[in-house]
Amino acid sequence: MSALLSNPKMDPLPGAETLSTVLRISKLEARYGESVVLRDVNLEVPEGKLVSLMGRNGVGKTTTLRCIMGILQQKGGEIIFGGKSWHREPPEDRARAGIGYVPQGRDIFPNMTVGENLQICVSLYGKKAKDRMDFVLDLFPVLKEMLKRKGGVLSGGQQQQLAIGRALLTCPKLLILDEPTEGIQPSIIDLIEDALVRLKKEMGISILLVEQYLDLVAAISDYVYIMDRGTIIVEGEPKILADPAITKHLSV
Numbered sequence: 012m013s014a015l016l017s018n019p020k021m022d023p024l025p026g027a028e029t030l031s032t033v034l035r036i037s038k039l040e041a042r043y044g045e046s047v048v049l050r051d052v053n054l055e056v057p058e059g060k061l062v063s064l065m066g067r068n069g070v071g072k073t074t075t076l077r078c079i080m081g082i083l084q085q086k087g088g089e090i091i092f093g094g095k096s097w098h099r100e101p102p103e104d105r106a107r108a109g110i111g112y113v114p115q116g117r118d119i120f121p122n123m124t125v126g127e128n129l130q131i132c133v134s135l136y137g138k139k140a141k142d143r144m145d146f147v148l149d150l151f152p153v154l155k156e157m158l159k160r161k162g163g164v165l166s167g168g169q170q171q172q173l174a175i176g177r178a179l180l181t182c183p184k185l186l187i188l189d190e191p192t193e194g195i196q197p198s199i200i201d202l203i204e205d206a207l208v209r210l211k212k213e214m215g216i217s218i219l220l221v222e223q224y225l226d227l228v229a230a231i232s233d234y235v236y237i238m239d240r241g242t243i244i245v246e247g248e249p250k251i252l253a254d255p256a257i258t259k260h261l262s263v
């Protein structure tokens with residue numbers, strides 16, 4: 012068993028010694044008011060790998076991502092992305108530095124068309140976003156068909172593709188996604204799975220995936236972290252997800 016039941020001393024990810032680390036979080040602590048939500052979170056994403064963060068509802072997965080994006084100010088610990096330690100920089104700076112964020116619940120502009128939702132990125136990111144547009148429309152052909160439709164009338168799965176597409180237009184080095192399969196029909200989940208694999212393989216994008224859908228995580232992850240009550244309690248290769256002693260931390 013390669014999983015560790017305590018976090019601070021980490022097993023190196025297979026092959027990690029030859030890879031550089033895109034994101035390294037150490038001893039991260041976060042609070043909402045007086046209540047401590049994250050304590051001593053340690054996690055890393057090596058370049059070109061897909062790392063998943065799992066855990067039951069309310070354990071702190073979204074909070075971890077909010078700290079990485081600078082939406083929530085960390086109370087302690089360190090977030091190193093692209094060789095730099097990030098503390099007080101706003102989300103825009105982190106996005107510009109190469110973190111693409113697909114928030115839980117998608118967060119697209121419902122009153123704008125699909126085309127306008129995508130165009131916002133082009134106006135913010137210029138030529139590199141424009142150059143990426145064809146790739147995004149090829150990755151999610153439904154967006155091409157729906158360019159003139161309002162975001163709000165799309166199905167959940169279509170909105171999720173739009174949210175991922177929009178994040179991709181910023182040409183991220185690291186893409187972080189918060190439960191992209193939540194409430195989405197199985198055929199679209201397969202499509203999102205294929206897209207993530209393609210992004211990793213063809214574009215070399217590193218991915219941090221927050222996800223509760225075990226089959227998806229087991230199929231595409233290089234490494235898995237499991238969180239409970241604000242800290243990482245187990246980590247290892249995805250084969251750990253076949254062990255009931257480990258998946259008991261995921262069941263309600």
Ligand SMILES: Nc1ncnc2c1ncn2[C@@H]1O[C@H](COP(=O)(O)OP(=O)(O)OP(=O)(O)O)[C@@H](O)[C@H]1O
Nearest residue numbers: 043044048066067068069070071072073074075115
């Ligand atoms: N804005 C907030 N103010 C106060 N407490 C919050 C806030 N957002 C989240 N919390 C609390 O922080 C804890 C962690 O929440 P978080 O959203 O990070 O969990 P999660 O693992 O993403 O859960 P889920 O799987 O349901 O999305 C929960 O107890 C939640 O109630």
Ligand SMILES: [Mg+2]
Nearest residue numbers: 072073074115
């Ligand atoms: Mg969440």
